[in-house]
Every structure is written in structure tokens, then in C-alpha cells.
Amino acid sequence: MTDNLSHVSGVAKRYASALFELAEEQKVVEPTEVDIAALEKLLGESADLVRLVRSPTFSSDEQIGAMSAVLKKAEIGGLTANFVKLVASNRRLFALPDMLRGFHELAAAARGEVTADIVSAAKLDEANVAALKAALNKATGKDVKINATVDPELIGGLIVKVGSRMIDTSLRTRLNSLKIAMKEVG
Template sequence: MAETYVSGVAGRYAKALFELARDGGVIDAVKADLDRFGAMIAESDDLKRLVRSPVFSAEEQEKAVAAILDKAGIGGLAGNFFKTVAANRRLFTVETIMRGFDQLAAAEKGEVVAEVTVAQPLSDSHAATLKQALDQMTGKHVKLVVEVDPSLLGGLKVKLGSKLVDASLKTKLNSIRTAMKEVR
């Protein structure tokens, strides 16, 4: 497998979790638990606040996370990992950790992760067309991670590894605005 790099504190946590999951043969199970927790964060403003806010103590975060994980049925390696992250006051990095784990898991399977940001949700046919084009461009199996950002107005941004293609209407309008200011 080609070396996949994840950096920073979140990268070290992601790599440690991935290595434990790989050694235990539970990469898919851990990924499913991470995805479920990520979906819970996306759906709950209170959970977002708990994860991102420095106001809560480590004890408060640890107790709250334990209760949430118990109710969601997330245990095992992923459950222990979330509790450890909370105890170490690193819960604010959990979303970055989950992205890093996804990258490492995808690399293990020979996949490449493309982070796609769009103004409106992609239809299944548009997602399939984009995936097919990226598969052909990279020569690998590409996994799309789609995020919706209405501020783009239209178009899309595609981040594939360290490369970013920004074909959003917002960027094009900003370029025109800059060009107009230079003409004056």
C-alpha cells in the first residue's frame, strides 16, 4: 500500500486508531461506528456544541460522550477511542480524526477519497458521472465524500489528495469582481 499521510494531533489519533483496527481486523466495524457518530454530530446542534466547545470540562465531555455512545450502541474499539479522546481534551479534533481514519481505510482498500463540495445535493446520476470521471482520471477506485454548501451558489469543488479544483460559481464571481477592481 502506498503511504498515506495524516498530520497533526488529529492525524496521530487517526493513525493510532487505524492501526489498532487493522491489527484487530475490525476496520469496517470501526468505520461504521465512526460514520454513525459523525452522522449524529451532523444532526445534533447540542452534540456539535459538546464536541467543539472548550467550555466543557474533560469530565463533562467524557460523561456525555459515554452516555451518547451507550444510547447509540457504539462500543468496542470505537467507543473506547471516543472516550479516550474526550478524556484527553481532544474531542474538538474528532471530526478531523474521522476524516483521517477514512483516508487511511480507503488507502488500505486501494481507494482514493475525493471530498466534493456542492451548492445543492447531487442526484445519483450526477454523482455516478462524477465518480466515473474521477475513477478514469486517477486510475483508481474513487470514494466520493459529498458536502453541501449553499454559499457556493453553483458548481462544485473537488479535493483529491492535495489537489483542489474549484469550479464554484462563488469563486468565479469573486474572480470577476477582482478583475473589475483592477480595471478601475
């Protein structure tokens, strides 16, 4: 099961796998995924929360107390809350974001989904995302979830990564290749 964790390694992979197995056993994969998404949103919005998670200067009791308050305020309970408290008590809170990402990957794999990371120079409109999703669904034979990000330094084109496969059609890469070829000629 841990082979599905392409972006996660080490301790985070073991914790994500354990959480997923418990969620499956208790038949709470979907609610757990909703809670995890809410927690990821909080981490994305709060620099203080990220500091608490990453900093080794806080004791495990301080981390457990702070995380308990955050979870209660966000109305995240059950398996997810118990998991986060366990992670904090084991002094592994620094790996929590990877653990959460790992859980998503396992849940998606269990549903037969695969995630495609798409980087573009400008924000893609819904029609472009739908066309990419359809093309990737056909190419992979699986239901593809799109994770789109923007990197203006690409200048144009796309970078598409599905699992270990990557297609880079960005203008930046093409210009760099041309630059290297020109150096070899001259």
C-alpha cells in the first residue's frame, strides 16, 4: 500500500499508511479526508500554526495543547484529532503536512484516482482544465484529479507530472535547451 505514496517518504509514509488503514477499518475514510483538508487549509493560512508544527523548541505537551485547541476550534474531531495528538505526543508534528498529503494519495489510489500536478505560466481557465483532465483520463485509463499551480517563470506552456512521468512543454525549458545547443555549436 505504501508504494502509492510518490511524494511522501520515511516516517510520514508510515504514519499516513497507519491512519489510512485505521480509517478504512472504521469506515471513515471520507470524513477523515474532509477533516484533513480542513487542517491543510488551516496550515496554509496560518504562519503561526506552521511555526508550531515545524519548531522543535515547543515541548510535546505544548504542541498537543495548541493542536487540541486548533482542532477543537476548527471542529475537527474523531480519528483525525486523535491522530494529530498522537503525532504531537510522538514529537513527529514536523512531518504532519507530508502525512496528510500521504493520506490523500492513499485515499485517491483506493478510489482508482491519480493526481496530475500541472504547472502553467498563467492560471488555466475551467475549459482548459476540463480538456487536460479528459486527455489525462484517456491516457492513464484512470480518473485524474488535477492539482494546478502557476509559475510565471515558465513564460508559456505546461509542465505535467502524473506519478513518476513528467512532460515539460514550457517555453523556459525549450529556451534553456536551445541555449545549451547553441553553446555546443559555438
